[in-house]
Amino acid sequence: MASVSSQPxxxxxxxxxxxxxxxxxxxxxTEEELIELGKxxxxxxxxxCNVGANKNQAFIEFADLNQAIAMISYYASSSEPAQVRGKxxxxxxxxxxxxxxxxxxxxxAGNVLLVTIEGNDARLxxxxxxxxxxxxxxxxxxxxxxxxxxGFQALVQFSDAETASSAKNALDGRCIPSYLLPENMGPCTxxxxxxxxxxxxxxxxxxxxxxxxxxxxxVAPSAIxxxxxxxxxxDGKKLEPESNVLLASIENMQYAVTLDVLHMxxxxxxxxxxxxxxxxxxxxxxxxxxxxxxxxxxxxxxxEGHCIYDGGFCKLHLSYSRHTDLSIKVNNDxxxxxxLPxxxxxxxxxSILGQQPGSAAxxxxxxxxxxxxxxxxxxxxxMQQPSAGWGxxxxxxxxxxxxMHSNHYMPPQGAGSYQMGPGMMQGPxxxxxxxxxxxxxxYGGPGPMQ
DNA sequence: AGCACA
Numbered sequence: 095m096a097s098v099s100s101q102p103x104x105x106x107x108x109x110x111x112x113x114x115x116x117x118x119x120x121x122x123x124t125e126e127e128l129i130e131l132g133k134x135x136x137x138x139x140x141x142x143c144n145v146g147a148n149k150n151q152a153f154i155e156f157a158d159l160n161q162a163i164a165m166i167s168y169y170a171s172s173s174e175p176a177q178v179r180g181k182x183x184x185x186x187x188x189x190x191x192x193x194x195x196x197x198x199x200x201x202x203a204g205n206v207l208l209v210t211i212e213g214n215d216a217r218l219x220x221x222x223x224x225x226x227x228x229x230x231x232x233x234x235x236x237x238x239x240x241x242x243x244x245g246f247q248a249l250v251q252f253s254d255a256e257t258a259s260s261a262k263n264a265l266d267g268r269c270i271p272s273y274l275l276p277e278n279m280g281p282c283t284x285x286x287x288x289x290x291x292x293x294x295x296x297x298x299x300x301x302x303x304x305x306x307x308x309x310x311x312x313v314a315p316s317a318i319x320x321x322x323x324x325x326x327x328x329d330g331k332k333l334e335p336e337s338n339v340l341l342a343s344i345e346n347m348q349y350a351v352t353l354d355v356l357h358m359x360x361x362x363x364x365x366x367x368x369x370x371x372x373x374x375x376x377x378x379x380x381x382x383x384x385x386x387x388x389x390x391x392x393x394x395x396x397x398e399g400h401c402i403y404d405g406g407f408c409k410l411h412l413s414y415s416r417h418t419d420l421s422i423k424v425n426n427d428x429x430x431x432x433x434l435p436x437x438x439x440x441x442x443x444x445s446i447l448g449q450q451p452g453s454a455a456x457x458x459x460x461x462x463x464x465x466x467x468x469x470x471x472x473x474x475x476x477m478q479q480p481s482a483g484w485g486x487x488x489x490x491x492x493x494x495x496x497x498m499h500s501n502h503y504m505p506p507q508g509a510g511s512y513q514m515g516p517g518m519m520q521g522p523x524x525x526x527x528x529x530x531x532x533x534x535x536x537y538g539g540p541g542p543m544q
Numbered sequence: 545a546g547c548a549c550a
Contacts, residue, residue: 113547115546115547117545117546117547118545142548142549144548145547145548146546146547146548148545150545151545151546151547151548152548153547153548183545184545184546186546186547188547188548189547190547190548193548194548194549194550195548195549208550242550243550244550
């Protein structure tokens with residue numbers, strides 16, 4: 095740090111700018127006075143008063159560079175200096191090209207708060223903790239977080255300025271309660287101002303941003319495979335870490351749900367590697383393993399709360415398992431490892447995806463490993479289910495809210511028709527194997543099958 | 545009398 099005193103803080107020949115710097119202004123010079131001063135030379139589009147330690151400097155910005163030049167030129171050769179209230183003001187081109195004033199950001203109350211989290215561990219504060227803290231004052235619509243030079247910051251959007259200001263008044267300068275923070279975290283103080291934003295743009299649910307008004311917003315890839323452990327609780331409460339293994343529990347299991355049915359249903363979203371079924375709490379549960387988290391997320395979001403069979407039967411409830419790789423000891427009717435090379439065992443669903451080696455087997459040759467549960471199924475035989483499971487009975491529409499948009503689609507006439515309707519799940523269903531009602535888009539009215 | 549603000 096040698097004293098390099100070559101400090102050309104100003105030059106006598108400033109490059110022109112449509113922004114002029116004014117000094118030696120009278121005390122509390124107003125914007126109106128500045129506009130009056132500049133008006134003869136052009137249109138003053140912006141001003142900034144009370145600048146500098148003594149508050150006696152200001153900026154004025156003209157619409158056009160030539161207007162600023164005209165003003166500078168005039169007073170450069172004028173015998174009368176520029177004056178405000180009889181006081182000489184000195185003018186020069188500013189070293190910036192435009193005035194940036196934050197008047198509208200920090201001063202005006204709005205529905206969005208700019209929150210700066212102070213503290214050594216500030217960036218460890220999760221978006222969910224922020225959501226919890228601010229939800230005490232009203233419905234939090236959206237939160238975005240980011241890091242700037244100011245530190246770790248968040249924008250928190252409420253529905254109105256009143257709610258926002260109540261949160262601001264209560265929380266500004268306060269610390270986040272320690273019981274909401276991970277242990278060993280230092281104190282985190284909230285500094286809150288109003289933001290100029292009124293509606294935040296949140297493209298994805300992620301560990302950085304959340305839109306609580308839109309639970310169907312896609313989850314950002316970064317939130318899925320980035321940290322892997324950051325659960326994206328859409329309601330800000332569940333922090334269930336995502337996993338490539340889903341835990342399915344089946345409610346209202348009127349009809350037997352077999353390993354093969356599960357395999358078919360879940361294969362619509364990607365290759366199912368392993369399934370393990372077991373009894374728990376008097377019901378049946380299953381673990382379904384995909385090769386990756388993304389596929390599991392897809393399947394979970396599409397299937398959660400939906401029924402395998404029409405009529406509200408066999409409703410699926412899905413959560414992420416803590417498992418990442420199931421240990422299948424034996425292939426039987428309750429557990430199976432589809433990654434095993436033995437096609438006779440590992441390919442019980444020859445044509446669901448049309449991509450399994452065993453699917454070359456023609457109709458009638460598929461080998462269901464499950465003894466006794468189902469007779470061998472020909473390629474054109476539907477799931478062994480009561481007809482009620484296939485006909486679109488009245489009142490079952492609400493079981494598939496995600497597919498209501500496909501109501502115009504009329505169901506196939508029967509088991510012999512395999513065409514897929516728009517909006518169906520992606521299962522190629524290439525072999526024509528019929529499937530349970532999951533994926534059937536048609537619930538608009540009475541179907542041909544009664 | 546000599547360049548703001550986040």
